[in-house]
Amino acid sequence: MRADVVVVGAGPAGLASATRLAEAGRQVLLLARGNGFTHWGAGSVDVLGRVGGEPVERPLEAIDRLPEGHPYHLVGQAAVRDGLDWFTRFTAEAGLGHRGDPERNRGQVTAFGTLRPTCLVPEPAAGELQGRVAVVNFAGFRDFSPALCAQRLRRSGIDATPATAPLPAWDHDRYFTGVELARAIDDAGFRRRLAPGLARAVAGAEVAVVPAVLGVERGHEPWADLQSLVGTPLVEAATAPPSIPGLRLFAAYRARLERLGVRWQFGFPAVGVERDGDRVTAVRSEGASRVLATRCQELVLATGGVAGNGIEANRDGTLTERVAGLPVDGFPDRLGFLGDRFLGDQPMAAAGVRVDADLRPVDASGEPLVANVRCVGGLLAGHDPTVEGSREGVALATAARVAALLAATPVR
């Protein structure tokens, strides 16, 4: 097998990198073990939500307060803006409009009634929580508790009341997941039957918070339609995985990549590389029955950190980069991976591959180790995507950088 550029990983960084490289005229193969953080996130674009645990109001300005070596410092503010601009255009064209301003964070309502600081949110999650707010679950959906959500919202001074809307008869009346409910809501007939009960539950509130299950395969159209049927703005609250807004985004990427002619291999974990001097010549991946070698000119690693499975955390406290064996700073023992508190910081989340300004992995003295390997997203050292709230921002900014770098490289 042969490819011009191989992108490994299909999380926020890999999807954006593959799309942008293909848009820039490169012939791309996307190789992935499985789904990534689109499915595990809150369904929004976090750029920089917190520094030192404190919520950030102005994410681009707050980048200055990040420690040296942070990926944002490597790629610069222009790449961050470029990444966000590109994403805003891409999602709007895909029917997944986002709202938000890179200059100013906003609060995204969650199933816990917290308002998590983020930057861009999909339109169904973007409504203002003003006046009387009904927090409505769909009867029988186990992954959302309106009482829990409303309780926290009230503590933030929001006049929230919990309620439950009945579901019309459907073929899952015994049990269902969020994805199944979202698929049902994709159907216009189902929405017409759902709307009256939902309207009764909303009962004249100015706005209703609902779990993020308003359709999965038709973009934001089911949300917009249901909202007009109910006659009240509906705001989707972020729920636990799988993230249905993330599934919508993933589907949009997939459609775009197919249109761009990107080859796509899922369920093929990359397990090694072949090298010639300071260049990688091929990526080895595990197929169903054998290991395949795919020759490539450029390799983009978007495999994630420990959470994304790009880095293995070993029992002795060391860390191993799983595809190219790139160096990752480990810990004296495995207790170093972790913080004292679960809800505190976890040092291993910030572990990763150190790179230069061209996103090439470097050795201890800062010299590039491989000429044609670039690292993007969660694999990069020096940032904790969860604690900072920077996952999608870093992914998009580094994808912007890699697209700029490799589009400018002549194809050999």
Next chain:
Amino acid sequence: MTGGVRPPLETDVVVVGGGVTGVAVLRDLALRGVHAILVERFDLGTGTSGRWHGLLHSGARYAVRDQESARECIEENTTLRRIAPHTIEDIGGLFVLLPGDDEAYAAQFVEGCKASGIPTEELSAAAAHRREPLLAPDVKLAFSVPDGGIDSWSLLRSMAADAEARGCRVLVRHPIVGVERAGDRITAVRVHDAVAGQDRLIGCQWVVNAAGAWAGEVGRLAGVPITMIAGKGVMVVMASRYVRGVVNACRKPADGDIIVPQHEVAILGTTSEQVPSPDDISTPLADVDRMIDMCAQMVPAIASGRVLRAFAGSRPLYKPEAPAGGDGPAAAGDTREVSRTFTVLDHASRDGLDNMFSIVGGKLTTCRQMAEAVVDRLAERMGVTEPCRTATEVLPGADHGHHEVAAPLATVERDQAYGELICECELVTRGQVREAVASGLTELEDLRRRLRLGYGPCQAAFCAWRAAGMLAEGSGKPQGGAPVDREAQPNQPDGDGARAPDPVAGLERFLEERWRGQRSTIWGDQARQALLNHAIYRGIFDLQGDGVPDEAAAVNEPPTEPGAGDPTRRVGRELVGDTEGRASSRADGA
């Protein structure tokens, strides 16, 4: 919340300690028609009874060195199978001989089992592998013994329910903080209602100290010296069972020589180390690694398996006062040399305190026998002639037969409750959580012990917040039962939600407590799991760990009241102070 004294209670016997021993004592008293109240500082089974490997001993482990214990074990093993089969997995056990193990020990083992009345059967290596395919290929031979698995929480609940049905009472979250004495008699026990934040007197004729590893502290409150040795054991939980039955190493008991499959997991045990306090439940990395490496000698797949967590418990070992001659047990810090048998202390003859007994030592397998022994002595002094019936009266639930590991799945399939699962790992359904919440449980920790919520490979990634939501739905509805559904009157305010316990704070406490048990076992897949969980709770839900409200914190603090400086109250305060990161939320209507 201020301290105060609630109206006193009256009973014949106060039993101190809500582990298996104390609850077995309570049930024994109830069956003899004696009224008793059990007081427990946290929930039932939060001490050693909930921090062990779950092995229903055949006694074979003690057959070579401690045949008195061995005989007690096999006798009680048989009795428990009769009275509490529903708490037992009838899985049997093997003692396996590995290369390098002493064959002379194996011969002694067979002899010891015979002498102790423990049936054994020798299996060839091939027969052993047929029974346990994951055993090391180089196993030389094995002996089968009637070991089993036992769920101590289920046993505790059954015994407590039986005692309560017969008129006795269980007061959890009521640490003992002192005793009232008149001369040589205790007239009342003072407890602290940690939920209401008030002290309470329980007038009584007799006291049974069944506080296990903490018996010395209760003795101190009563003014009698009891020297307990805290024998810490570290255990490791694997994400799957690996073995069909219990697997033991056929050698002198040592670190890492037992594998007990339990529910969906396997527990590797144990270390045995004397520590200054039974509250030392730390799990050093070296101990965890040793458990894994030693047990992997018997079952090699464990070496590369997924490790869920590690925990430690404290054996309630009793050190007799100044034994004639000997220089006392456990001189070298290895507490395995201390007998696992038990002792009844009559503090009248021993210390001149007329109406208190302590029951010390022993092990879970012998808890019923321990209760019988102490209650026999107590009944004699009380003039109660009713004989002990605990060995013959079966426990509520016994008609279900032995617990089968596949039973929860069969139930879920029968009820078509797949989507009703709150905890996928342990197959806990919405109905079970709803019922537990309706019965008054307000803490996720209590749901965990009741339902095994959060025990599985994902370590509460999904179940904890779902259950917290159900607690939120249940709050403001002390009678529980009906789920919140405001469809009919959607603008009804959310009960008295403002006064209800904050389920988010409870969730954060639960997560932190779970975290403590995970830290020493996080690498590989479990490292990814930990970060994914972190991404859910901290990333998506934006929990920052700052949600513990004042009133929940209050039950973790000593009550501010006159006498708080009294040294006899110091123990009580430590008992209230939460050694496990737990706290009681204020109950509804309290």
